[in-house]
Amino acid sequence: MAADTRRESDVSRESDSGTGSEAGGSVHRSESPSLGPVPLPSPDRFRPLLGLLVPIGLVVVWHFLVATGVFAAYQLPAPLRVAETLYGMAASGELWDHVAITLQRVALGAGLGIIVGTVFGTLTGLSRTASDLLDPLLQSLKNIPSLAWVPLFLLWFGIGETAKVLLIAVGAFFPVYLNLSTGIAAVDEELLEVAEVYDLGRVESLRRVVFPAALPDLLVGIRGGVGLAWMFVVAAELIAASQGIGFLLSDGRALARPDIIVGSILLFAFLGNCSDVAVKEVRDRVVGR
Amino acid sequence: MSSDADADSTTPTGEADAAGSAAAASDADPVLAVEGLRKRYDDTVALDGVDLAVADGEFVAVVGPSGCGKSTLLRVLSGLEPEFAGRVTVDGTDVRDGGSDAVGMVFQEPRLLDWADVRENVAVGLPADVDPESPAARERVDELIETVGLDGFAESHPDQLSGGMAQRVSLARGLAYDPSVLLLDEPFSALDRLTKADQQDHLLDVWEERGTTVVLVTHDVEEAVYLADRVVVLGGQPGTVESVIDVDIDRPRERADADLVALRREVTESLGR
Structure with missing residues (x-):
């Protein structure tokens, strides 16, 4: 993340101070959709948390399977x-x-x-x-x-x-x-x-x-x-x-x-x-x- | 490979004329001298009977159709191909005996280290006895970065540069070496027309400012005639010097200059196109 933002700021500096002839060529890397005005609370920041959803779901299912007696407690203990x-x-x-x-x-x-x-x-x-x-x-x-x-x-x-x-x-x-x-x-x-x-x-x-x-x-x-x-x-x-x-x-x-x-x-x-x-x-x- | 050395001690008479005119056009003491060069890759002979002499401070362009061995010629001159027959010297030293230490090479691609910034990339070209960390070396590198018009980009990485800028880093790296001869292998062929014209003028500025001897290989006749003092036409299979054309036109030159256009036609004709 840090590296990406650094790159973008470098490139924008580059196109500002570019020698004119170079400006067209030098910005080609930065013309990604992310360069536009980015709204401050980016939803992408919470994306890694999505990876926790499935494990949490599994723990809940696990709890109910043991609580309802599908698995005997001596084989699979409850999460708690x-x-x-x-x-x-x-x-x-x-x-x-x-x-x-x-x-x-x-x-x-x-x-x-x-x-x-x-x-x-x-x-x-x-x-x-x-x-x-x-x-x-x-x-x-x-x-x-x-x-x-x-x-x-x-x-x-x-x-x-x-x-x-x-x-x-x-x-x-x-x-x-x-x-x-x-x-x-x-x-x-x-x-x-x-x-x-x-x-x-x-x-x-x-x-x-x-x-x-x-x-x-x-x-x-x-x-x-x-x-x-x-x-x-x-x-x-x-x-x-x-x-x-x-x-x-x-x-x-x-x-x-x-x-x-x-x-x-x-x-x-x-x-x-x-x-x-x-x-x-x-x-x-x-x-x- | 070793058999080359015996087989090619004599130069075919057909090439002698071209060799003669090439030598005549330069001073008695050339910086770069090629005599009876023959280069073979396995069963294919890439170059045969090539003669060339380049004087100090001269700008020579080598043109030829693809496959005529012009890149091979540069590779031999740069010392990257130690196996060949004939004589190739830079500053009087055979390139096989480390004479290649005296040449710098700008490849067709920029060939930069993408993990290193521009300053570090240029410093790769510093001669081995210069400590890249020393203040003097740093100053020299920064000066070169300025020379090629990249001030402010010393800390940029290659992936932040355009193609033309990357190629100029490669040029600065070649100049850092302070070579007797700077070899350029179609350095502008991957650039668009406008950028190319800018880079050509830029190369001329650097050449005039520093007085480096330049050998430029290109397939672009317009580029060769516009830039060089002398155009060497390679051709044939295996490649050999077909003709040498002097460009006696004062700089700065106009690309549309009538004399230049006429010379362009002459070069194109001797290419057999």
């Missing part, structure tokens, strides 16, 4: 019951420990995966030989489901934090690697020629041309990587953990507490969505000029 359980755990402080450890695992794992993915993506994107050597292997490793890694990682790294963080890193690695590698390899040949004609040199053309050009791809990869990190943290915590939201999930099943199970699922949805929105926001700020 779930909220009460979460509130109770939050009030006692128990919930925060689980949330904190899960967030820590996701942050460390995603961070590690993003770093390694960036290194490998850069390598294979820049070097044809590196790509020929590594890409076939990495492409096939990417197809291994998250759960399949768990026994091996437990065997190698024990049930401590290392195994979980590494498992999550594996998940976050692939989208970053794939997007960056493709992005760098696909940098416009014409721009590389510009770098060559003006003798930017290897390092400078990477810094000023290749990396900025591939940055949008890297950010798409990071968004995908963070998403997969949440998938992998569940796999790690379901099987070998004594803390974390994934542990809460399996604990809820063991205790026959559907309210805890549904609450944990909702927590995952909420936190995953928050991190996704955050990464997307960063991307829009960096790329969406």
